[in-house]
Amino acid sequence: MRRAHAVADVRDAEAALMRRLPEGTLMRRAAAGLAATCAGLLGRVYGSRVVLLVGSGDNGGDALYAGALLARRGAGVTAALLAPERAHPGGLDALRAAGGLAVTDLAAATRLIDRADVVLDGIVGIGGKGGLRDDAAPLAAAADRSAGLTVAVDLPSGIDPDTGEVPGAAVRADVTVTFGTHKPGLLVDPGARYAGAVRLVPIGIDPGPPVLEALHHSDLAGLLPVPGELSDKYRRGVVGVVAGSARYPGAAVLAVAGALAGAAGAVRYVGPAADAVVRRFPEVLVHAGPPADAGRVQAWVIGPGIGDGSGAREAIAQVLGSGVPVLVDADGLALLRDTTVEPSAELLLTPHAGEAAALLGTDRAAVEAARLAHVRELARARRATVLLKGSTTLVADPVPAPVRVNPTGTGWLATAGSGDVLSGLAGSLLAAGLTARDAGSVAAYLHGLAARRATGVPGAPITAMDVAAALPGAWRDAVTPG
Numbered sequence: 001m002r003r004a005h006a007v008a009d010v011r012d013a014e015a016a017l018m019r020r021l022p023e024g025t026l027m028r029r030a031a032a033g034l035a036a037t038c039a040g041l042l043g044r045v046y047g048s049r050v051v052l053l054v055g056s057g058d059n060g061g062d063a064l065y066a067g068a069l070l071a072r073r074g075a076g077v078t079a080a081l082l083a084p085e086r087a088h089p090g091g092l093d094a095l096r097a098a099g100g101l102a103v104t105d106l107a108a109a110t111r112l113i114d115r116a117d118v119v120l121d122g123i124v125g126i127g128g129k130g131g132l133r134d135d136a137a138p139l140a141a142a143a144d145r146s147a148g149l150t151v152a153v154d155l156p157s158g159i160d161p162d163t164g165e166v167p168g169a170a171v172r173a174d175v176t177v178t179f180g181t182h183k184p185g186l187l188v189d190p191g192a193r194y195a196g197a198v199r200l201v202p203i204g205i206d207p208g209p210p211v212l213e214a215l216h217h218s219d220l221a222g223l224l225p226v227p228g229e230l231s232d233k234y235r236r237g238v239v240g241v242v243a244g245s246a247r248y249p250g251a252a253v254l255a256v257a258g259a260l261a262g263a264a265g266a267v268r269y270v271g272p273a274a275d276a277v278v279r280r281f282p283e284v285l286v287h288a289g290p291p292a293d294a295g296r297v298q299a300w301v302i303g304p305g306i307g308d309g310s311g312a313r314e315a316i317a318q319v320l321g322s323g324v325p326v327l328v329d330a331d332g333l334a335l336l337r338d339t340t341v342e343p344s345a346e347l348l349l350t351p352h353a354g355e356a357a358a359l360l361g362t363d364r365a366a367v368e369a370a371r372l373a374h375v376r377e378l379a380r381a382r383r384a385t386v387l388l389k390g391s392t393t394l395v396a397d398p399v400p401a402p403v404r405v406n407p408t409g410t411g412w413l414a415t416a417g418s419g420d421v422l423s424g425l426a427g428s429l430l431a432a433g434l435t436a437r438d439a440g441s442v443a444a445y446l447h448g449l450a451a452r453r454a455t456g457v458p459g460a461p462i463t464a465m466d467v468a469a470a471l472p473g474a475w476r477d478a479v480t481p482g
């Protein structure tokens with residue numbers, strides 16, 4: 001599991017450790033890790049051109065000490081000082097002693113950035129508030145234009161470390177070297193898009209429980225169910241899928257395709273698209289009446305393509321009161337706004353940003369700009385586990401617990417119907433006995449992995465059915481050791 005901690009906890013942990021260590025130890029550890037990464041990226045340090053963007057805090061100090069280490073190995077290092085009178089004095093002395101230069105003329109610095117092999121962004125780190133200020137923004141733009149690599153110190157300056165919100169201009173990094181632990185803003189979009197490849201340099205701090213966590217490949221084997229000797233199709237769990245309509249039969253087929261690739265022993269389809277479903281998947285049990293009469297299931301998936309007619313309203317009331325976990329997606333989410341039935345078991349909602357916005361009474365752009373805050377708010381307000389789809393899919397519980405962020409996926413997943421496959425898959429895992437939190441995050445992981453397998457490298461358009469077809473391979477991949 002990859003974990004991210006709140007800035008306040010990082011600061012407390014840093015203070016606790018610093019009381020036990022000689023002054024400057026943590027900064028030296030950070031700078032050494034940073035310099036090692038830069039050296040690796042440069043290949044040959046001697047004769048390379050390195051520009052440091054240095055702000056007024058310790059983030060700039062890290063950049064200066066790392067610059068000093070590179071200068072000692074023969075790099076030409078110049079620091080552009082954004083706040084000359086407040087630049088970290090020890091770092092500045094170290095850089096000068098190693099033969100590096102410091103400039104305060106930011107126009108001259110911009111010209112140096114154009115020709116740099118590596119630009120180190122030490123403008124601001126976890127002490128940053130708001131977007132980049134006016135003097136720093138042109139330097140960030142120059143680094144973006146430059147052919148050299150931009151390496152962010154701790155996090156790209158201008159992104160909010162705790163939330164991933166990007167309120168103004170920000171540095172776009174190719175690589176981020178972060179210290180001690182990940183910061184939530186590095187893993188959640190839009191901030192994650194600015195971070196590039198993230199490398200963690202341990203500095204010995206112990207910041208306690210995380211606020212965010214991402215499943216790692218090695219976590220999957222422990223979470224995915226494996227049938228035992230005594231398993232039969234009912235013991236493995238039956239998932240009921242209420243999806244599709246005469247108008248949208250495809251949604252039923254796609255949700256069922258996802259459900260069949262999950263861990264349930266059987267899939268029971270309920271709705272008017274049974275013919276289309278059975279033609280494609282003869283193994284599915286079908287039922288044309290309401291869900292209450294369909295036979296036993298261990299979890300329901302309801303919503304994709306069901307519309308908002310009276311049958312759909314009746315169906316959502318029935319499944320919410322059924323006593324088994326329910327996943328609500330797509331049209332089902334709109335119906336949830338009017339239903340008065342209290343869920344009788346775990347509830348997992350799988351909105352995209354637009355659907356989450358509608359449930360919260362805000363707009364899509366607001367949700368996309370502050371995904372972490374909105375997923376938490378929706379989980380609290382609806383007393384449900386919420387899986388917010390999109391790039392960096394998030395899964396939040398209604399009770400205080402780290403939010404899960406999905407590390408797999410590709411922009412090619414943004415294709416019609418891929419969400420239906422995801423809801424079927426997650427519902428199947430719910431039926432197999434996973435909690436809503438595990439079912440949602442494991443499904444998102446496998447779904448993203450399947451999409452990557454289907455799209456290949458460097459990537460090409462894929463359909464939702466391609467994603468479903470790639471799920472068994474993704475599952476095998478996920479449980480293969482090492």
Ligand SMILES: NC(=O)C1=CN([C@@H]2O[C@H](COP(=O)(O)OP(=O)(O)OC[C@H]3O[C@@H](n4cnc5c(N)ncnc54)[C@H](OP(=O)(O)O)[C@@H]3O)[C@@H](O)[C@H]2O)[C@@H](O)CC1
Pocket residue numbers: 010011013014026027030055056057058059060062123124125126127128129130131132133136153154155158179180203205
């Ligand atoms: N914690 C740890 O374990 C370790 C932390 N370490 C390092 O320390 C870093 C944190 O250092 P920090 O606390 O000095 O804050 P930092 O991020 O440099 O910036 C604060 C200054 O920036 C300014 N400023 C604010 N917003 C701004 C903006 N938008 N645009 C421009 N400027 C802005 C603000 O100044 P003012 O508002 O007064 O002008 C303030 O003085 C951390 O990220 C890591 O790199 C490591 O060395 C080792 C262990």
Ligand SMILES: Nc1ncnc2c1ncn2[C@@H]1O[C@H](COP(=O)(O)OP(=O)(O)O)[C@@H](O)[C@H]1O
Pocket residue numbers: 330352388389390391392393409410411412413414415416417418419420421422447
């Ligand atoms: N930019 C993106 N990067 C990665 N994945 C994305 C992106 N946009 C959407 N997705 C994923 O694609 C799927 C789309 O689901 P959804 O919006 O419900 O579409 P549909 O309703 O057509 O099935 C979700 O799994 C979502 O997380």
Ligand SMILES: [K+]
Pocket residue numbers: 059121122123124125152153154155156157
């Ligand atoms: K930075």
